[in-house]
Amino acid sequence: MDALRTVTPLAEARASGFAQCLLDGLSRTPKEIPCKYFYDEEGSRLFEAICDLPEYYQTRTETALLARHADEIAALIGPKAEIVEFGAGALKKVRLLLDAAAPNAYTPIDISGDYLLAVTRALAADYPNLGLRPVVADFTAALCLPPLPGVRARAGFFPGSTIGNFKPDAAAGLLRRMRAGLNGGSLLIGVDLVKDPARLHAAYNDAAGITALFNKNLLARANRELEGDFDLDGFDHYAPYNPAARRIEMYLVSRRRQSATVCGHRFDFAQGEAVHTEDSHKYTPDGFAQLAARAGWRVTRQWRDVEGLFLLAWMESV
Ligand SMILES: C[S@@+](CC[C@H](N)C(=O)[O-])C[C@H]1O[C@@H](n2cnc3c(N)ncnc32)[C@H](O)[C@@H]1O
Known part of the structure; x- marks a missing residue:
């Protein structure tokens, strides 16, 4: 694994990207912080805790779909494959796919570098014969992965409905770039579906308050990494469902008039002022197929749970 590890000056690159985006986002009206910065090591752990919440149906529904259809998916992946997640x-x-498809190689890509390397080490212990090359990178950038010896085909894997975090035009652009990076390979993607707004609202407003902690991790991270002095109790987590736009919108709302300093820059917040931190777009199966088509993909197989909560789509390059 170490031989394939991508070495980047992690802390520096991450901190400076975060600093730039934070200063830029907090200078805008309305204020915003890109959601990819949720994910430092603490944010990744909080997201894992979210996945286990009773209200968060997404993870268990998608996992059950993967388990139920693993053999069919493995046949689509084929022999001597590389899975790029x-x-x-x-x-x-991915363990469900590794067990069913026995690929030659697995390339997990994530922006949360320390966390990715820690979980990859644990995976390597369980799959000693798997070629592992963890890549610490922003997947919105063009993907340039050298071919691996002995690998015949590349299959992309994009679960967790992370595609929903992109506005439709940006999502189409991302799927187009992924298509180029996969070199003609297919893509298995998980998509959260339009459903009862109350169910969606509950999933992003859990009773235990873990999603609120995850949202506030943006400010906590700024305090840890960028000499910020945000008062975490001075902001509320607010995540309504916008049915017209078919998306959950996540905000941090200032509880009072206050100011905070980060990287030596002072920002003022009015009482009730909202900082936009994430969108999570929901799709119908047809709506998603149309989005995929804009990016040059054709959905050739799809699987849904009986309640119609979540979609797993297998897509091939047109
Ligand atoms: C919603 S979570 C999904 C995690 C996992 N795939 C699952 O299905 O449970 C999104 C994941 O994507 C990573 N991520 C978010 N934005 C990213 C970006 N621009 N580049 C690389 N990784 C990113 C996060 O660190 C996080 O691990």
Whole structure:
């Protein structure tokens, strides 16, 4: 694994990207912080805790779909494959594919570098014969992965409905770039579906308050990495469902008039002022197929749970 590890000046690159985006986002009206910065090591751990919440149906529904259809998916992946996972997180779901398809290689890509390397080490212990090359990178950038010896085909894996975090035009652009990076390979993607707004609202407003902690991790991270002095109790987590736009919108709302300093820059917040931190777009199966088509993909197989909560789509390059 170490031989294939991508070495980057991690802390520096991550901190400076975060600093730039934070200063830029907090200078805008309305204020915003890109959601990819949720994910430092603490954010990745909080996301894992979210995945286990009773309200968060997404993870268990997608995992059950993967388990139920693993053999069919393995046949589509084929022999001597490399699985490339975008936004790989805890590397849990992929184990179902590794067991069923026995690929030659697995390339997990994630922006949360320390966490990715820790979970990859654990995976390597369980799959000693698998060629592993963890890549610490922003998957929105063009993907340039050298071919691996002995690998015949590349299959992309993009679970967790992370595609929902992109506005439709940006999502189409991302899927187009992934298509180029996969060199003609297919893509298995998990998509959260449009459903009862109350169910969606509950999933992003859990009773235990873990999603609120995850949202506030943006400010906590700024305090840890960028000499910030945000008062975490001075902001509320707010995540309504916008049915017209078919998306959850996540905000941090200032509880009072206050100011905070980060990287030596002072920002003022009015009482009730919102900082936009994430969108999570929901799709119908047809709506998603149309989005995929804009990016040059054709959905050739799809699987849904009986309640119609979540979609797994197998896509091939047109
Ligand atoms: C919603 S979580 C999904 C995690 C996992 N794939 C799953 O299905 O449970 C999104 C994951 O993508 C990663 N991520 C988010 N934005 C990213 C980006 N721009 N580039 C690379 N990784 C990113 C996060 O660190 C996180 O692990």
